[in-house]
Amino acid sequence: MQPLRGIFFKLIAVMCFITMTSLIKAVSGEVPPGEAVFFRSFCALPIILAWLAVRGDLRTGLRVENPMDHVWRGFIGTMAMGSMFAGLAFLPLPEVTALGYAMPLLVVVFAAMFLNERVGVFRIGAVALGLIGVLIVLAPRVTSLGGDTVRTMEAVGALIVILGAVCGALAQIFIRKMVQTEQVSAIVFWFSCTSTGMALLTLPFGWVLPTPAQAAMLVCAGLIGGVGQIFLTSSYRFADASLVAPFDYASMLFAILIGYFIFEEVPTLQMLLGATLIVFAGLIIILRERQLGIQRDKARQAKLPHG
Structure with a gap:
């Protein structure tokens, strides 16, 4: 184990993902979320394939035991990604991050x-x-339902992001089951494949021809997302998950800075309060999981024969 290296890789992954999200947000007013999901997934494939080739996992890393598990994980994961991307068109970047x-x-x-x-x-x-x-973060949005069009769309956007969080949590449940029979590299690769295919199904619902600048941002979002996925996966090779997991919340700092300097978004005190409670709760859960993991390891060691 190399914990400092694992933390460093996790921070790089977090920076990659928030940069990717910022690029998607920059085009979200003109490019539909299904099209953004396509670019994010398709353009990540060369990066992931190159990574597997360098590791020597190209043959074994693409083998699957239960293909339908990958299909269902891809469907739920694509819903999560599409919902988050859709919410970016209506809400500030820090608020989407907090939700x-x-x-x-x-x-x-x-x-x-x-x-x-x-x-x-x-x-x-x-x-x-x-x-x-x-609920604290959501309150100003939900109470604006039925108001003017802008506020109503912001409320809808907030609910869409929550839907994305629900789908993302379900996708994590799928992954917890899949890692018992599937390699992590296969899960990463085939998710990009399935989400690319599922995103194509939204083509009849209003894809647009992006401008050169928009196309460049979409391609960069996919490439950076692929790099982020590699660093995320690599971080768990060098440090325990419970050690690097809290650094996910560094994305809030990056989101606030990018939102303020790039998109001219100033977070409200209510949003910051709600985000603080969410982060605090998440850290409590991570610390508890770490404690339970230590207890389980001790219990297993106690059962091993000695002498």
């Missing part, structure tokens, strides 16, 4: 529902705290 943090909270709930994982009072309390934060 996206609901995903790990929902993973805890769905893991109890679908994977029969035991969830104690401690984590239930953390999830409740985080969901209060989500």
Whole structure:
């Protein structure tokens, strides 16, 4: 294990993903989300293939045991990505980022529902705290439903982002089951393939011919997203997941800076308060997962024969 290297790679991945999201936001007013998903997924494929070739995993890394698992994971994951991209057209970047943090909270709930994982009072309390934060962020948007057109679209955008968080959490549940039989490299590669194909299904619903500048941003978003995926996966090779997971929340700092200097978006105090509660709840869950992991390791070691 090389924890500092793992943290460094995770921060690079976070920067890549927030840069990718910013590029998508820059074109979101003109380019429909389905088309953005296509560019994000298709342009990442060469990067992922090159990475597999360098690692020597090109043959084994593309092998699948349960093809339909990849199809369903691709469908749910594409819904999550498309919803997040759609929300970028209506909401400030920091707000979309904050609402996206609901995903790990929902993973805890769905893991109890679908994977029969035991969830104690401690984590239930953390999830409740985080969901209060989500409601604080959502409140100004939901209360504006039925107002003028702009405010109504912002409210719809917020609800779409929450839908994306729900789908993203379900996708994580699929991945938790898939890693028992599938290689991580195969999950990454075939998700890009399936999301590319599913994004193409939205072609009849209003794709546009992007300008050269828009096309460049879309292609860069896909390439940067592919690089981010590689660094994300690599970070878990050098450090425990519980160590690098908290650095996901560095994306809020990057989102605030990019939103302010690039998109002239000033976060409200209410949004910052809600985001703080969500981040705090997420950190509590991560620390609890780490503690439970240590306890499970000790229990396994205690059962091993000695002497």
